[in-house]
Amino acid sequence: MDNLGMVLAVLGAAFAAGFAGVGSAKGVGLVGEAGAGLLTEKPDSFGRVLILQILPGTQGLYGFLVALLIFIKTGLLSGSPVALTWMQGLYFFAASLPIAIAGYFSAVYQGKVAASGVSMIAKQSDQTSKAMILSAMVETYAVLALLISFIAVFRITV
């Protein structure tokens, strides 16, 4: 039971990077599928499609960021892990939840919006910016979740 704290902290990091990452993968995948369909018809739209495809990818980065921060705080990255009580471990775990949950779902929904954006630029290729902005609206909530996770992890004293 000595290491329970560390186990919980790493579990938190795994949730953050894992769920946000899966969400982003789903989102990016959705846009990729829609984009590949468009590219068979209009190969010149590649740049525009690529921008839309990258948009739901940021949640994965946010999750990664929080996971990394947990690693830094717990000393895993530098190779000299600190001793954590199980309460502290649980705290890290709780701190990872916002970005894990909001990251996952916002990435999927952002992917859906961006995929619709692809069909929008299929019809009117000069509308890329609007498709981009619509999709970026969804990301706001991932940014807010990231901020909460970030502050929470940051404020833990170990």
Next chain:
Amino acid sequence: MAKIKLVHFELVSLLDESKKLVEFLQKSGVAEFESSENENLTKYHTDYIVNQFLRKHKKAVEAYGILEKYCQLKKSFTESFSDSREIEYSEYRLISDRADELLGICNEIISLENKISELNTQTAYNESLIDYYGPWEALDIPMASKRTMTTSIFIGSFPQELTKEDILSLISSADDHPEDVEIEIVSKRKMLTCAVIMCHQSSSEALLEILKNNGFSIPDKMAPKLPVKAIEDLREEISLLKAEISAVTERLKEFKDDYNDIRFLSDYFIAQADKYSAVENAAATESVFFLKGYIPERIAEEIKFEIERQFTAQMELSEPDYENGDVPVLIENKSFAAGVESVTNMYSPPSNKDIDPNPVMSFFYYAFFGLMLSDAGYGLLMVIFSLIAKKKFKVRGNLKKTADAVLYCGISTVIWGALFGGWFGDLIPTVCTAFLGFEKVPVLALWIEPMNNSMELLMYCFILGVIHLLTGLMLRFYILIKERNFTSALFDVIPVCIFVVGFVIFAGGFIFTFDERIKSLGGPLLAVGSILIVLTAGRSSKNIIGKLGGGLYGLYNTASGYLGDILSYSRLLALSLVTGVIANVVNLLGAMFGNVILFIIVVIFGHTVNIAINLIGTYVHTNRLQYVEFFSKFYEGQGRAFTPFKINSKFFTIKEDN
């Protein structure tokens, strides 16, 4: 600078001079035409001529494409920026005189290319025949031989590898098989055996039946003579064809010197097509030509003077009809603000009711961009990239504006990066400790380190955001005052400003630490703002309950709206952290192996990916902050950009004659 005033013009000239007049306007490139609808006047229908020019343009494009292919003239991607050549207008006229001659050259080039592809097809066909006859090369009788005086001859192949004995046993195993069969194997390989089989004429049908049942097939292409001779002839023919191809290619290459003129010609045809489609807007009687449109006020008099001097024409200038007319909007800015014009236009070009948002927005745009990317190293790369584009390739037009935007975004990124101490993440400290053996490295940050002071930085992000929002509100105030709508300016803008400032100080007081005296201002300001909103927001309602309800609803809307708006600026911190942390991880991964070469590879690859992802993210989110948070306060858009009628060219620019 900002918005340039346009005036409406109406132009009447003699029909005989119309062509010259339109050319003059195209050359000046300052006027936009609008359609002259009038039932008493004849309209021009120029579709046919326009299409003819477009067809000629396509021919010229095809011709210079062919020259690029055969004379290795293809330009690299970077060279294509500096392609355009400056010429005098007289030189442009010269090309128009040579248009027919050059078009003839284009036709010849295209027909020569067709000839080459024809010859290539013939060569390929001959080569396939050689492949086909190849297995029969050892055959010493003509392939089409069918019989001698007494025997029947079957020349054909089996789809497997067989020896003479194999074939004999195949034949003898069949019922009712002929005797005295003579077999000669011409060639054999895996899956193919070519053979000559002979028997007495009387049993030929029986034998053919047996052979066919065993997969024997007679070739459908017969060489008319001995195969070896046929192959020889084909080879000879191919070498002749090849000689002809190279002769034709040489003739094609002779046109190399015309390459630039032909590219030029393709531009000329586009300009002609543009000219005739512009004439669609004109109207005419039997002797008079009539044209109207818009022209910038600052040069209107000058153009009017020139036109009336050079032509038998009369030009009337008048104030544009903003109420009913479809008046375009011309925006002109210095390079700093011009860089963000494309961002505004992507949202929607300004209308005549709007002010030009670019000069104000550009400050925030560059500041936010730099803050989100926030790595001095990445910023430096952007600066270098744009300087190369500007100096070496002399980009112009919209490309130049983009290069400027990249430059200013880059400079801002360098400044923020230096403030935060990010030079390719923590590349310098990593190299110092991992490879150079330093124990400790000084802190590079000139101001604060985002990772260690994120709460403080978050506060500054919110402050920047509030300044951004208040600026938007102030612009609205300015527009309302300009429209002489003083009630709205006073009641819709001022209370919101007081409310927002009070709200930020009040709410911020719970989270951040700052001066107590400022903190104490928050509550009162918030209260005053709230009361003012409740009192004014419902003023359009008739009765007192409606006014109160409208006021409370207005307060709720303002509070929730601005709360969301301000929180939205936390993305400034979030994106800044993401860039920095990923950059640091790249350096960390690289240094993990303790090998300099691996370190360099990982660092170059990692930072390239990081730049690419973060540039796109930063661009999108900077735009979003302008569109959603800033523009919603004062900007309407839906305008139509002024697009003057001019010579649109890819390969040359016409020098201004002074």
